[in-house]
Amino acid sequence: MIRRLVIPWLLGVAVLGAAESSDLLRFTNGDQLHGTFEGIKDGPKAVWLRDDVATPVEYKADQVRQIVLRGGRPVKSLASVSHVALVNGDRIPGKIVEMDDRSVTMDTEFAGMLRIPRDQVAMFAPNPLGGRLRYHGPFIEDEWKMAHAAFPEGMPAEEKEAAGNETVKPEQPGRWAFSGSGWYWKSKSYGTAIIRENAMPDRAILRFDLAWRNRLSVAIAFHADLAKPQPEEKNEANHDDPRRRPLGFVPGDSAILPKLFGNSYVLQIFSMQMILYRTSVDGDGVPSVERVQINGGGTRLGDTGKATVEIRSNRLTGEISLFMDGAFVAQWNESAGGLYDPSRFAGKGNAFGFVVQTEDSPVKVSDVMVAEWNGMPDSARSLQADDQDIVLLTNGTDRFSGKVESFRDGKIRFDGKFGQFQFSLGDVAEIRFARNTLAKESEAPADNLVVQLSPLGQISGRPVSGTASSVHLVNPVCGEIDVALEAAVLLDFHGSNNFIDDWDAEF
Incomplete structure (x- = not known):
């Protein structure tokens, strides 16, 4: 969401969003400003240009949180991910x-x-x-879509509340918020999925960073084909139930999963346990859910925390493995107990997605990578x-x-x-x-800048100078370096290893 920002040097009349340019500057207070990144000046300061301003404007680095370059699209991606x-x-x-x-x-x-x-x-x-790396992001918002089981024809238009009106409209689904290089779920409701299509090969690694607060309850679908079931008849008896009106399900209801993801595998992760499901939509459009026995599966994630989650899935052999923070957690194999028939593999597609399944449970998904898997156990x-x-x-x-x-x-x-x-x-x-x-990790300087590269990589340092095409950094390991920005998609002026610091109220 773009907030209105009044700039004194525009005499109080310019409003954000009037004309979007390819670059986006995000301030530490949550405000955002479209324009063009022009470089770095001593201070350090970010130099910013807009079409409606005659001369570039300089912002101190401590005012700037992130600059998204070219809408998250590189001029030229790196040829190798070594x-x-x-x-x-x-x-x-x-x-x-x-x-x-x-x-x-x-x-x-x-x-x-x-x-x-x-x-x-x-x-x-x-x-x-x-x-081979197939996807790394999110840096581009429109590469993803949202879906809700109560709206099989697509999400309704978002209704804006008048300023100061905090009335909750129960007929409106919650929405994920995209910011910088992550998807945030901060709605008080539940049930809206964020989905990335055409990303998973037959043998795939899906890796992402997950951060949460307040009773983690998130479901991750993989190898989903997004098949749509036949519409259900409305049940008038549910109209008096405020938890089922009008979105049609209760928190944690696994019955919504095939309505969101079609034929898929869905891993539900809670603070103390996890469950793997097969979800399906048959030839008559009838959805169903089947719980799968997992070899392993215990978790102790706490009410607030973060983890790197890695799912390895092989449609050709029926193998699925789960790692968290690099450590093995669980494994499941469709071929167990006999000859494997690939048609038994529930995941029929190449999409993946995320959905939060409980109320008031903020979640952040970032650093998502999909790669071809060579079968490493x-x-x-x-x-x-x-x-x-x-x-x-x-x-x-x-x-x-x-x-x-x-x-x-x-x-x-x-x-x-x-x-x-x-x-x-x-x-x-x-x-x-x-x-x-290994050497001990040293604390990053207060004015540290992290340059995110596409399709993979990042390098940090104290910014000294720069232009629209390169920045001069003092890296604590490599010394002074000039970083060309052709492959860069994000300049992060306030990167932090503390996930709480990354979650300001407005993102």
């Missing part, structure tokens, strides 16, 4: 050129050659996620050790523990328990370096 992850949280995409005991040298598309101290590199992923992160490096190969089964010595001439030299090895980069999915060899 990257290193640093101790400070930066993920630097690029091609490794050389590595020894002291440093790692990367050739990047956006900043040229970077030399990184070895103890600052927590992970190196030549072939991350086990396959686990991740190197779940095996990370204090004293040894872990090398996980792209075949998904072979892993080695020991010490990564160097990288030269296209080969990783590795000293393992059972001898010395050399690996080609194409054979390595991920390397996790021993925790005890």
Whole structure:
């Protein structure tokens, strides 16, 4: 939602939203301003230009929260998602050129050659996620759609309440709010899904960051075909039930899931448990829900928190696995007990989505990634050790523990328990370096800027100067660097690892 913002230098008459440009500046107080990013000046200050203003305007960095560039669309996405992850949280995409005991040298598309101290590199992923990245976001709002079971023909037009009128209209469904690089659910109601279509391949990894408050109750659909059931006859007996009028269901009702997602798998996650469902719509348009027994499935997530959730789903073999924060949680397999028939796989489509299923339960979904899955049963992160490096190969089964010595001439030299090895980069999915060899994470400066890249990656630093096409940063690890903004989609001036700080009242 764009709030009205009166700018003194426009003599109090200009209002936001009159003419939208491709860039969006979001202030720390929640106000937003369309225009064009023109660069960085000493201070640091963001330079902003609008068509209705003769000269650029400068805003202090402590006033600016985020700048979304070109509506979240890069001029040119990075060609590769090979990257290193640093101790400070930066993920630097690029091609490794050389590595020894002291440093790692990367050739990047956006900043040229970077030399990184070895103890600052927590992970190196030549072939991350086990396959080709299919989606990373959300940076573009109109790539998603909303749906509600009570409105099978589509969401009704949003009705704006008059200023100061806090009357709740029960016939109006709640709506997700898009801001910067995340979807927020802050409605007091429940039941509206946010859906991304045409994203999941047959073998897929779906990974996202989830943050919540007040009794987590969220359902995640995957491999959904969004088939619509036949309309139901209205039940007049429900008209006197305020919880069922007029949206047609009660909190936590699994019967709405096939109405939202069609033929799909849906994982319900609560603070203390999780449930996996098959949802279906048959040839006659009749919806149904079937609960699936999960091998594992216990959770203790608390009433408020955050987690990185990863679902791995293979339509061809019937395998589904769940990881949270890199650790294995649960597994299920359609092929158990006999020969596998892929037609039994409930998920018939390539969409995924999220729906909150209880009242007054704010949720944030961000850093969503979908990639092709090569069948890896686990991740190197779940095996990370204090004293040894872990090398996980792209075949998904072979892993080695020991010490990564160097990288030269296209080969990783590795000293393992059972001898010395050399690996080609194409054979390595991920390397996790021993925790005890890593430097301690330092606190980011107050004026830290994080540049988000497409399709994957981020680099941070103190902004010194810049133009519309590049910014000059002082990175605490790499030193002074010029970051080209062709692949950038978001400039985050107030990034925080504290999810509470990310949830201002108006987003």
